[in-house]
Amino acid sequence: MTKNPNVVEVAASAPVSDQDSAWIKSKRYWYLTSIALPAIPLVSAFFAVQTGYGLLLWFMVAVMYAILPFIDYLAGIDRANPSDELVEELQSSRYYVYVMYGATAMHWASLVGMAYVVSQFDFSWFSILGGALSAGIANGVALVAGHEMGHKVNDKGQVLCAKLVLACSGYGHFFIEHNKGHHKDVATPEDPASSKFGETIYKFVRREIPGAFRRAWELETARLHRLGKSEWSLSNEIIQPALVTVAAYTLMLAYFGPIMIPFLMIAAAFGWWQLTCANYVEHYGLLRLKDKNGRYERCQPKHSWNSNHKASNLVLLHLQRHSDHHAHPTRPYQVLRDFPEVPALPSGYPWMFFVSMFPSAWFSLMNPKVVSWAEGDMNKVNIDPDMRDEVFKRYHNPKAAA
Amino acid sequence: MKKYECPDCGYIYDEAIGAEHEGYPAGSKWEDLPEDFPCPDCFVREKPDFVLKEG
Numbered sequence: 001m002t003k004n005p006n007v008v009e010v011a012a013s014a015p016v017s018d019q020d021s022a023w024i025k026s027k028r029y030w031y032l033t034s035i036a037l038p039a040i041p042l043v044s045a046f047f048a049v050q051t052g053y054g055l056l057l058w059f060m061v062a063v064m065y066a067i068l069p070f071i072d073y074l075a076g077i078d079r080a081n082p083s084d085e086l087v088e089e090l091q092s093s094r095y096y097v098y099v100m101y102g103a104t105a106m107h108w109a110s111l112v113g114m115a116y117v118v119s120q121f122d123f124s125w126f127s128i129l130g131g132a133l134s135a136g137i138a139n140g141v142a143l144v145a146g147h148e149m150g151h152k153v154n155d156k157g158q159v160l161c162a163k164l165v166l167a168c169s170g171y172g173h174f175f176i177e178h179n180k181g182h183h184k185d186v187a188t189p190e191d192p193a194s195s196k197f198g199e200t201i202y203k204f205v206r207r208e209i210p211g212a213f214r215r216a217w218e219l220e221t222a223r224l225h226r227l228g229k230s231e232w233s234l235s236n237e238i239i240q241p242a243l244v245t246v247a248a249y250t251l252m253l254a255y256f257g258p259i260m261i262p263f264l265m266i267a268a269a270f271g272w273w274q275l276t277c278a279n280y281v282e283h284y285g286l287l288r289l290k291d292k293n294g295r296y297e298r299c300q301p302k303h304s305w306n307s308n309h310k311a312s313n314l315v316l317l318h319l320q321r322h323s324d325h326h327a328h329p330t331r332p333y334q335v336l337r338d339f340p341e342v343p344a345l346p347s348g349y350p351w352m353f354f355v356s357m358f359p360s361a362w363f364s365l366m367n368p369k370v371v372s373w374a375e376g377d378m379n380k381v382n383i384d385p386d387m388r389d390e391v392f393k394r395y396h397n398p399k400a401a402a
Numbered sequence: 403m404k405k406y407e408c409p410d411c412g413y414i415y416d417e418a419i420g421a422e423h424e425g426y427p428a429g430s431k432w433e434d435l436p437e438d439f440p441c442p443d444c445f446v447r448e449k450p451d452f453v454l455k456e457g
Binding site for chain 1: 410411423424425426440442443444445446
């Protein structure tokens with residue numbers, strides 16, 4: 001075998017207590033939060049209509065940036081890993097896939113429901129803005145579901161649902177760009193979806209969104225050309241979900257009126273922004289080194305930031321166990337594992353996303369962690385080239401760490 | 403017809419089947435695939451990483 005013996009395999013064979021196994025099995029019910037979470041904007045919209053209190057439309061924004069981080073803080077850490085036998089059992093169960101199908105349906109219901117409420121009832125522009133941002137948070141969560149299913153390229157049902165759920169925010173190119181592009185180039189300066197040390201999220205997003213789209217289009221064009229087809233055909237898997245988006249948005253515009261133009265634009269953009277936050281947080285500053293042939297080392301567990309925060313892991317499909325995800329991209333969410341000694345975020349994604357929007361807070365929180373990860377050797381860090389001199393002057397000190 | 407296995411995810415490239423969706427039709431010989439051919443399942447291993455399956 002050519003397989004490298006690395007931490008991934010060592011950790012997998014560690015003994016697992018009965019208590020841990022029971023907890024991991026019981027997570028099947030907690031994963032239903034992937035259906036419940038997109039239902040929150042719908043429920044809050046219902047109450048906004050019932051009570052006439054339009055600020056309730058903001059509720060999902062509060063869930064994301066205040067309530068979830070608070071629950072995350074209270075619920076603490078979950079290090080439980082499934083045993084090899086349990087991995088087999090959980091992996092072969094279709095239940096976990098059906099939860100994803102349920103989430104797909106709920107995401108569309110939620111988006112259309114919120115569109116209906118903001119257009120058909122008399123709310124202030126500020127309340128409608130809250131509704132659009134709430135729908136945007138749900139769209140961001142939809143990208144997590146689309147990410148999970150989009151990796152299961154040999155399962156037609158999951159690929160179809162990935163396209164449908166990504167279409168909520170018109171981000172259907174994601175699963176191509178992510179599987180074939182980001183996973184290949186992760187933690188290198190070439191990857192538009194890996195953030196660099198010293199790069200603010202506002203600079204990153206201008207590189208990430210166009211770069212990711214360009215890469216997706218190039219990869220899909222190359223695939224279609226191999227098949228002897230034009231990129232301008234219905235076989236194009238970027239065009240397919242885009243048509244779903246165009247059809248659904250056109251219908252909403254026709255039925256719900258011109259308010260749909262700002263509403264859908266804000267909801268889609270804020271959904272994209274959630275993904276930008278995820279990409280920004282997941283590999284900040286981490287760098288794969290080149291071997292003597294100029295080829296990047298394989299993506300190792302140390303090339304992703306992780307979080308074991310229990311609550312956010314349950315609602316975000318264990319995406320935060322990101323090292324295992326990059327080591328084994330097809331591993332389904334219910335069996336993703338934690339590894340000792342991987343780079344760890346101080347909190348779960350919801351709070352990290354919030355912090356990422358304040359560059360000075362982000363830098364003071366994360367820069368020291370990256371420096372200690374690299375043991376003070378800034379040559380081993382993925383640095384924003386514009387900041388290189390400044391970063392070296394301030395942080396480069398390999399001897400001190402040695 | 404030979405078979406090659408992805409050492410990461412266990413995907414098997416069978417020359418008799420090819421990887422239709424990725425543009426390599428049934429019968430595509432392993433030798434004819436490009437060096438940067440990625441595993442069409444996990445996409446994180448490339449042709450040189452694949453292992454010839456015996457039998």
